[in-house]
Amino acid sequence: MKKLKINTPRLIIRSLKMSDLLEFHFYRSNPQVTKYQGSGVLTMAQAKMFIDEQVGKKFGQPGQWVQYGIENKQTEKIIGDCAIKLEQNDIRIAEIGITISHPEQQKGYAKETMLGILNFLFTINDFHRVKETVDVENIASIKLLESIGFKKEGHFVENIFFNGKWGSEYQYAMLRNEWESLYSKKLYL
Ligand SMILES: CC(C)(COP(=O)(O)OP(=O)(O)OC[C@H]1O[C@@H](n2cnc3c(N)ncnc32)[C@H](O)[C@@H]1OP(=O)(O)O)[C@@H](O)C(=O)NCCC(=O)NCCS
Numbered sequence: 001m002k003k004l005k006i007n008t009p010r011l012i013i014r015s016l017k018m019s020d021l022l023e024f025h026f027y028r029s030n031p032q033v034t035k036y037q038g039s040g041v042l043t044m045a046q047a048k049m050f051i052d053e054q055v056g057k058k059f060g061q062p063g064q065w066v067q068y069g070i071e072n073k074q075t076e077k078i079i080g081d082c083a084i085k086l087e088q089n090d091i092r093i094a095e096i097g098i099t100i101s102h103p104e105q106q107k108g109y110a111k112e113t114m115l116g117i118l119n120f121l122f123t124i125n126d127f128h129r130v131k132e133t134v135d136v137e138n139i140a141s142i143k144l145l146e147s148i149g150f151k152k153e154g155h156f157v158e159n160i161f162f163n164g165k166w167g168s169e170y171q172y173a174m175l176r177n178e179w180e181s182l183y184s185k186k187l188y189l
Helices: 018-028 044-054 109-124 139-148 176-182
Strands: 011-015 066-072 078-087 090-100 129-135 151-162 165-175
Touching (some): 011 109, 018 044, 018 078, 018 090, 044 066, 078 109, 109 129, 129 139, 129 151, 139 165, 165 176
Antiparallel strands (some): 011 066, 078 090, 129 165, 151 165
């Protein structure tokens, strides 16, 4: 597997670093941003531990979430983070997740990041399938996935006990051949 460093027009997707801590904690401590995330609102100590746990993790390890910083090329600060997990039993299947800092939302950064990641997985590497599971109430994530062309494949009903109540989730996915027919030109190379 190639090292993960993705360049898009405005962003660099690269390993998280301890120098990202202040920016990372800023949005990861916001209850609106973390509303649908299992990790919840992070204290500064938890944010530090979170980044610490990422040090040394490499792209290509099956069954392990690896978190990456999304750096704004102009400011050289992170404006969010994203995560990729390769399936334990088949590393041609990946699961992804993304978080954008609240002041930076709705500027197209999540879409730009996701297209960069999908290009890396499908075009540069040889992935077959990329999936994401989202809370049915997480409208921003659903819109993001649908605007990229992910297909809704499943609806799990009250499958997760989260924040004191049963929640339901959709599973979205994109296959390599769907990516190729939607994005025939190579992106960001
Ligand atoms: C989901 C999230 C990553 C979207 O980030 P973003 O940078 O604001 O998204 P973009 O600006 O790239 O928008 C992508 C598309 O989604 C739409 N969208 C984004 N936020 C939206 C919202 N709150 N309501 C409706 N549509 C929305 C945009 O209009 C755009 O659609 P278009 O391409 O058809 O115009 C961001 O809202 C977020 O970080 N949420 C909290 C974390 C989270 O729940 N992550 C998912 C679980 S891991």
